[in-house]
Amino acid sequence: MTAIVNQSVVSVIVEHDKCIADKGCRICIDVCPTDILALDASDGKVRMVYDECWYCLPCQHDCPTGAIRVEIPYLLR
């Protein structure tokens, strides 16, 4: 639930050049169990918006362009 504002260390890292959410892709947003991914209004790409990641990997595995890399949340590393 903790909203992420101006935070650079998130566990779901989206490579903006590869992300095709601006072309209508919603796969990672759809499969995330905790519903923490959303469109960034500024560029139409995906961003992690809630610090509620289970580091489970459906977003990374289901991304059609390989744009997502999941890291272990900082508190657990």
Next chain:
Amino acid sequence: MDTRNIEVDILVIGGGTAGPLAAIKARQKAPHLKVLLLDKANVKRAGAIAEGMDSVNNAVIPGFATPEQYVKEITIANDGIVNQATINAYATRSYDMIKELDGWGVKFEKDETGDYAVKKVHHLGSYVLPMPEGYDVKKVIFRQLRKAGVEISNRLVTTRLLVGADGRIAGAMALDSRSGEFVVIRAKAVVLCTGAAGRLGLPSSGYLFGTYENPTNAGDGYSMAYHAGAELSGLECFQINPLIKDYNGPACAYVTGPFGGYTVNAKGERFIKSDYWSGQMILEFWRELEGGNGPVFLKLDHLADETVTKIENVLHVTERPTRGLFHEGRGVDYRKDMVEMHISEIGLCGGHSASGVWVDENARTTVPGLYAAGDLCNVAHNYMLGAFVFGKIAGEDAVDYVAGKEHAAVDAAQIEAERARIFAPLLRAEGIPPTQVEYKLRRMVNDYLQPPKVTRKMEIGLRRFAEIREDLARIKASNPHELMRAAEVAAILDCAELAASASLFRKESRWGLYHYRTDHEARNDAEWFVFVEVRKGADGRPECFTRPVPPYIYPIGEAERDAYDSLRVEAPATLAA
């Protein structure tokens, strides 16, 4: 706050493991019925097996085990407090379910002759069937859902069940966590498959979502069943798991054991005879950690390089595939390093321990038309395969139940009260963020409920929980996502109160660490060879009572019953000089 109304014959809540099977089996038996499967996440990746599973922990396969052996082992492992009829209902269907899943495309390990490659991990028998390619389970099941014509709705957070004036189940109410709509679903039967209460204790990392269970499984089902008047069972029998420290996920000894891995203390010595997760094993684990012999490790560094590679190819691709990433981050290589373990915060989970919504061998709860299956129901040690089997049982029985029935009549006030409760945090101008209330609640669960259980601590815990209940009326949510979290906090609070109440009620110790009470240290079969049940009393508060253990189908001999009490490796007698 728009309202969406839906009417179906059978509503299945929870799209993880048990739920999809309930929906598929209901449609296969009665293709004319309208069956809706909903999930608070997305059915494609919902539940405990979102990333697949690395092994079946309870396969009952001819040639390796019989239903009688299995039922007896689970009875002994749970200190006798089981309803053998439910465990037998699973055991007698276990092999058929494996074959059906195999036919659908789920991959189980087989030997060179094509036989299932069953391994021994339990204390007595052999029931573990590895799934080295088990990452596709959800995709296989999803194809079957499509084929069976099950309707699916995602991102619906069910918050309360609807109960008809005649006491029958009448449907459920949900929040759409994307649109913020209020959804009222009328159904003739409801199958609850909402999984464990996985967000009860706070992980030692402090990260709210760093849980063993999929954190979507916040305990919603326990709360919903309780408020619908259903009987819950064994909530004092906590789930506590031996896990990779900090990562807080399974190591996993069930996978590594058959390859030669085992658990050791700081001296590198074995101290438990079996890595199978029983309360007694966890107690020995805890004693080792607390008694000056910790840390405790999973030892694999003695294994051949190619064996370790095989283990990595299971553990780092299925169930919790970020295990490899975690080890890499710390520079841990199984070939030369041991894996530091700890025991987890508490949860409630029938699949691993023996707690949950009371069901009979037909998956029926005590509320007519309401079923429960999977980790939510109290069928001991039922795991993934048991969830599939009880889902199937529930779905098929629900078809018979709804035959010739109309939807139960519902009082509109019930719906309006729930709408007001769920949306209140959004309407408030200001208040406490749901995360803060959740953090405090779960920290109190750690402080006062984590075993060993102390009467005075649990009494204080109940006082803190009552104060937090007052705080629910001060939670502020800014959007439907936060509203979902606020609803979950209320469910977690119900689970905490129910777990504390049941724990105080059972005045003895049982199930190793799961219910280890310092004020009542011994097991007392004379007075407590019974289930402890809890339901909502007339005053709206938890009411505890006992339920006799039904006569056994397979009696347990005196010589067998204590097998799980002697899990500690005794020091070998030293020879006289």
